Amino acid sequence: MTTRFDALTRPKTGDDPSAPSRLRPIGFGAAAIGVLAVVIALVANVAAANSATETGATFAWSFGLTVLGFGTVKLAIGLILVGILTQIWHRAASVEDACARLRPHVEAPLPRGTVQTEFGECTETATAPGPLPIHRMARTMWFPMLAMGYMLVVVGFVLSLVWAGKVDDGTQQAAQAWTQGVQFLGEGLLLAGISFLLGSILAALRESGGRVQESLGLPVRTLKMPKTAKLFVGFMALGLMVSMVQLVLYAVAAAVGDPQSFAAWSAWLGPFREVGLGLLLAGVVLALVTIGNVLAFQFARVREIIATGK
């Protein structure tokens, strides 16, 4: 399974590295469709807010459509990240070739175990280190998370239509609760899928960097997992847990009969589910920051190899 999903992120033999990514325009198109859905919901919402007649049904389906739009843009982001991953492997082949041809041929030093660099502590080994458990997990999980997340967002949109249909007779509470719970779990899973793809990018940078150094017969210098990466994993796990717990709590709220009690549950469940998404997004920030740091480390290493040959 891991191999199958991982294969989607690697270039096929004979692929032209200078050819534009096919996933990039697909991702842009999907993102534009998502924004369009949100704009349609916005127009409906504003019109309903200014209407003298009952507006509850419009707010119900427009909520579902908005979250479906957000989900579509997040899926598009996932597709573009897969495109980045593929391009990183092309870049690795190019870096390997450039280093082999450009570096002065001097005797390689022996690995020193642990080395301190301006980018943090590194290990120096004779061979490229294998992937960390979190990298293996990221490579296995990104696809199921994106797929399940988008399916739940679509199911939630259908539930929002049921919610809209029940507004007139005042029996909408359960449908409302299930719509929100299901769609926000879907959003959480989509963000988790994006986080796993960012983790896969970090894994690809680590693996390709190690391979390049090993193929040149040099000590393989690998950055130890930075604090930002550890925090990224923590934020993502916490955010995912909150996203799952909020669904359970919405299921409980769906069974509350009294409208005042239901309003009280809704009053704190909305911000609670947003905290879950906020934690996942904070994790995404830290993953991107880590990628930036790893890239700076790799550029410095490539420069060193080209300049000194070791």
Add this chain to the structure above:
Amino acid sequence: MTTNYTVTDKGLGYARPHKMGNRLWGVTFAMAIMAFPVALVLAFVRAATVADASGPADIEDAARLGHLIAAFGFIGFGAVFASISFAIARILGRFRKGGGEVQEAAGGKVHTLRMPVTAKVLIAFMAMGMMAIFGAVALHFVAAAAVGTWSLESVARWAEVLEAVRRLGVALYLFGIAIGLGAVITVVRFQTVRLGQLTR
């Protein structure tokens, strides 16, 4: 792709958006981390108010708190999306600076990709998303302060319209992030091709 770059003897280093990304991702990240818990605490207070509501004063309190919760929650979202955009700008800066330095070390001319259209679109959508979200946040504070002066119906209408505006802001931000990541693909592809040229 092959003509859309500058040729210099030395690497160009960071451009202004990259420097901004380096400086501001942490500030906006900290803002987000602080804003979400404030919104959650206010939400618990509002839930208690709603559960025990028995008169007009309680309804007014709940309406005021509703606006404040949305305001703080979306300070959090606005800040975390800004932080993501700055972190992407930072990555693009790393490629520009690092790519230039590697070419310098190789002893050739330094080719630097001009800012791709997608990177400009990222900045534009980030600005629009930020204006929509933080504009709505400011108006939520206005509405919260006006509870008691305005009718409850007006306060509720504002909440509905501002919610729609906030959602549009989130969509614009997400779209900008998608486009910004597309710029990363362009930059990595350019560097891959350039590295190949260096060895010929």
